[in-house]
Amino acid sequence: MAEKWGTENLGDMLFREGLISNAQLEEADKRQKESGKFIGQILVEMGAVTEGVKMSFLRKKLGYDYISLENKQIDPLCLTYIPKSFAEKFHLVPVKMENRTLVVAMDDPSDLSVMDNLKAIVGVPIKPVISTSADIDAALKQYPEQEEEKQAVRRAASPLIKIIRRLVFFFFAFGLPIILVIILYQKSEVFKEFMRPITHEGGSFSFDVFFYTMLGGSLWIIIVYEINSLVFEKSGKEIPEPLPAEEPFKE
Structure with missing residues (x-):
C-alpha cells in the first residue's frame, strides 16, 4: 500500500x-x-x-508497484473504463483487471485530486501503479480511434462500398458464368454435346439437362452471394495476447 x-x-x-x-x-x-x-x-x-x-x-x-508496459498488449476492454481524453490529460493508462480491480499505470499516483476524479469515472476499485513516461506514451497509442471518426469514415465509404459490392456480385454471379459457358461452348465438343438439347442443335429438348443447369446456376449464385457477404461485411475483434509478466524496475 x-x-x-x-x-x-x-x-x-x-x-x-x-x-x-x-x-x-x-x-x-x-x-x-x-x-x-x-x-x-x-x-x-x-x-x-x-x-x-x-x-x-x-x-x-x-x-507503489512498478510495471513495465514495454511491448505489452492491453486488453481493449480495460481501455473502455477510462476515456482517452482523460488518460491523455493525466498521463495514465488502464492496464488490466486483477481480482475485480482495475490496475492503472500512472506517471504520478501521489496526486490525490487525479485519483479522486479517476475513482469517480471508473466506478470499480483501482490499484495505481507506476510506469515510465515513455511506456505510458506508447501504451496510450493502443486506444482505438474515436468512434465519431470511425462513423464518419464508414459514412463516407458506405456508398462506394455498396456499388463495388454489387458490381462484384453481378460479375461473379452472372458475368463470369456466361463468359465461361461461351468459352466452353466454343472450345469443348463435350460441353457442346451436353448443351445440344437446350440449344436445339439437332436434338430434342431435355428437361433433365435444363433442370440441372438451372439448379447448378442457382447454387452458384447463392455461393457467390455468401462469399460476397463475408468479404464485405466480415468484422471481428482480435483476441489480445496474454499480458506478459511484470518486470522489476531497474534504476
Missing part, C-alpha cells in the same frame, strides 16, 4: 527528502501552473531529477 502523505505533492516530497532544491521546486511549481503537467514530469524535463530517481522514490518511499 502507498504511504499517505496528506496534501503534499511529489515536488514537496522530493524537496523534503533533499533530492531537489527550493529554487527548482519553485520553478517547477511555476511551470506546472502554466502547462498543467504533473510536477514530477516537469522536474524530469528540467533535469532536476532523473526518471530513475523519480520512479525509485515513488516505488520505495511511497510504496
Whole structure:
C-alpha cells in the first residue's frame, strides 16, 4: 500500500527528502501552473531529477508497484473504463483487471485530486501503479480511434462500398458464368454435346439437362452471394495476447 502523505505533492516530497532544491521546486511549481503537467514530469524535463530517481522514490518511499508496459498488449476492454481524453490529460493508462480491480499505470499516483476524479469515472476499485513516461506514451497509442471518426469514415465509404459490392456480385454471379459457358461452348465438343438439347442443335429438348443447369446456376449464385457477404461485411475483434509478466524496475 502507498504511504499517505496528506496534501503534499511529489515536488514537496522530493524537496523534503533533499533530492531537489527550493529554487527548482519553485520553478517547477511555476511551470506546472502554466502547462498543467504533473510536477514530477516537469522536474524530469528540467533535469532536476532523473526518471530513475523519480520512479525509485515513488516505488520505495511511497510504496507503489512498478510495471513495465514495454511491448505489452492491453486488453481493449480495460481501455473502455477510462476515456482517452482523460488518460491523455493525466498521463495514465488502464492496464488490466486483477481480482475485480482495475490496475492503472500512472506517471504520478501521489496526486490525490487525479485519483479522486479517476475513482469517480471508473466506478470499480483501482490499484495505481507506476510506469515510465515513455511506456505510458506508447501504451496510450493502443486506444482505438474515436468512434465519431470511425462513423464518419464508414459514412463516407458506405456508398462506394455498396456499388463495388454489387458490381462484384453481378460479375461473379452472372458475368463470369456466361463468359465461361461461351468459352466452353466454343472450345469443348463435350460441353457442346451436353448443351445440344437446350440449344436445339439437332436434338430434342431435355428437361433433365435444363433442370440441372438451372439448379447448378442457382447454387452458384447463392455461393457467390455468401462469399460476397463475408468479404464485405466480415468484422471481428482480435483476441489480445496474454499480458506478459511484470518486470522489476531497474534504476
